[in-house]
Amino acid sequence: MTEQRKARHLAIAGAAVAALALSACGGGDGGNGGGGNGGTDGAQPVEGGGTISAYNCEPQNLVPGNSTEVCGSWVLDHLFTGLVQADTETYEPIPGVAESWETEDATTWTFTLGEDWTFHNGDPITAQTFVDTFNWVVDPENAQQSANFFELFAGYDAVVEGEAEELEGVRAIDDYTLEIELTEPFSPLPDMLTYTAFYPMPEVAFEDIEAYEQAPIGNGRYQIDGEWEHDVQIAANRFEDYAGENPGLPERIEWRIYSDIDTAYMDVQAGQLDLLDTTPPNRLSQLEADFGENHVSFDTGAFTYLGFPLYQEEFQDPDVRHALSMAIDRQEIIDGIFDGAQTPATSIIPEFLPEGRDGVCEYCEFDPEAAAELYESAGGPSELTVYFNSGAGHEQWVEAVTNQWQQNLGIESIEFQSLEFAQYLDLHDTQAVTGPFRLGWTISYPSAQYAMEPIYTTGQSSNYTGFSNEEFDNLIDEANSNPDPDEASALYQEAEEILLEEMPVIPMWFSSYTVVYSDRVNGETVQMGEGNTFTHLWQIELVES
Structure with missing residues (x-):
């Protein structure tokens, strides 16, 4: 890995992953509560699509470049469409506003935009729209939390340090041709562009961003109805002039904001809510009794691991790390403490990604006898x-x-040793940790690169183990710079195999989430979105018996 590589200051999932659980709740008309059968027997789709209401926690922000948590992102993903989207089944990048993209060197990228895209207020979307949006997000005066996702864009440092007003590497060649130049090759750019930070914003947003945040004008499948009612709800109607493929199914989405997820669970039972996408752990054992077949579980990219301070001599032998991993019965812990609501990790790359593979971690298999011999x-x-x-x-x-x-x-x-999270990270920053430690990581966009590079490559700010392996770093660099997706995927898998052999961290589990829903929801259309902890409500079909 080149010494010039910039450390990407990407957020550790930490405690927030478990705390920020999203779900959905629905209007009470027609809901039959517990013991449902999925709402499909003898049912027909609601004429026009109907209204689905969805539980949500109170968002921190509703400006795309400032949203870093799932409560806000869930709403924004329905109000906006970026240059690129992620396929809801394969998680591979597919056209959004950009109809196509090409690159010869993974450094300079050309995006050809569709000509029919508009914002919900009728303003046209052109290449200049993205130039203006990206420059606004990275401007230090606007203090957007996701500005660091632009670190690889040419000219980022000059803008952040105040030497330049605009990104050198973002150019409108003509109305519908956008060019993005990076400081180094980065083949996962289309995957990264699916993230909320890269959504386009209209000119009116820059005139009064505080007012805009209360009623964001986007270009997505749904347009906000009224304003964000803090601690109450956010409502959106289907945008009938949506320029992309696969418009929304429901006519209207209502995200109802709850402070207590148990209350939402009981409201789904009572037929007052349509869908809750994260069942409280204390309710998992009673799902069958409460909902019959009206529930489904999904694996996510939220990864929990036990890391090793490799700067401590006693953990520098890989066999010590292997033995500690093999001595853990993950399934026993998951069943006994989480009621089965986690999936044992047998990989580093989440299985739902194209590069994901199950069972590739040899030392994740529970074998106490072999572990004891190896440890001794x-x-x-x-x-x-x-x-x-x-x-x-x-x-x-x-x-x-x-x-x-x-x-x-x-x-x-x-x-x-147990500390508050901020103090906990300070301890890692000063390399004051002397033994195995718990941390988590979740992927903000569906890419094997994001599952590995920020926390395992040499010198990264989130590499708390101190792991450094030249072969691994080189493979990540080669994958990042390879414009052929299949070849890049194979390189990421090779890099993962090094991690699983060297084992700087013990993979513990990937979080799984259980969705419960009312009889108004066709359960066959409920699925998770982009490996995160929320569903694509625009795909859900409502039915009536």
Whole structure:
């Protein structure tokens, strides 16, 4: 990896992944509550599409470049369409506003835009729209939280440091041709452009961004109806002039804002809500009794791992790390503590991505006898200090892991260090961690690159293990610079195999989410979106018996 590589300051999922659970709730007409059968027997689609209402937590922001959490992103993904979208089944990049794109070197990209796209207020969308939006997002005066996703764009540093007013690497060649120039080859650019930070905004947004945020004008399948009613709801109607393919099915979406997810669960039971996409853990054991067949589970890209401080001598032998991983019965912990609501990780790349593979982690298989032999022969430490962030529900499962280590490896003494998340990261920043530690990572856009590069390549700000492997770094660089998607995918998989052999982290599990829904919802149309923790409501069909 070149020394010139910029560290991408990308957010650790941490405690927020578990805390920010999204779901959906629905209008009470026609809902039969628990014990439903999916709402499909003898039912017909609602004429015109109907109204689906959806549980949501209160968003922090509704400006695309400032949205970094799922509560806001879920709404924005329906109000906006970017240059590129992710296919809802394969997660591969497909046309959005851009009909096509091409590159010869993965550094300079040319996007050909469709000519029929407009914002909900009728303003046309051209290449200059994206130039203006991207420049506004990266302008330090606008303090947008997602500005760092533009770090690879040529001229980013000059804008951030105040030497330039515009990005050198974003150019409108003509009304419908956009050119993006990067500072280094980056083949996953189309995947990254699916992220909310790259959604286009109309000129009116820049005139009064605070007013705009209360009623965002987008170009997506749905347009906001009225204003964001804080702590109450956000409503949107289907945009009948949507220029893209696959317009929304429901006529109207109502995101109703709840402060208590258990209340939302009971409202779905009562037929007052249509859909809740994250069932509370304490309710998982009663799903069949409460909802019959009206529930479905999905794996996500939210990845939990136990990392090693490789700057500590006792963890530098890979066999020590292998043994600690093999001594963990992940399924036992998932069943006993999470009621089965996690999926044991046998890979680093989430399985739903094109590069994802199940069962590629040899040392993730529970084998206590082999683990004990390996740990003893490698001279594994007899005392450990284990670290995790407090206040996020990690105490019980971390203790279960350490109990298994003591039982299966004969470790004599294990202590715990638990800190608030900000202090916890400070400890990592100063390399003051002396033992295995819990962290998480979630992918903001569907790419194998994002699942690995920010936390494992040399010198990255989120590489808290201190892992450094030249072959791995080179493979990531080669994959990033290879414009052929199939060849890049193979390189990312090779890089993953190095991680699973060297094991700077122990893969624990990928979070799974269970959706419950009323009889008004055709359960066959419920699916997750882009590997995140929310559903594409625009695809959901409502039915009436």
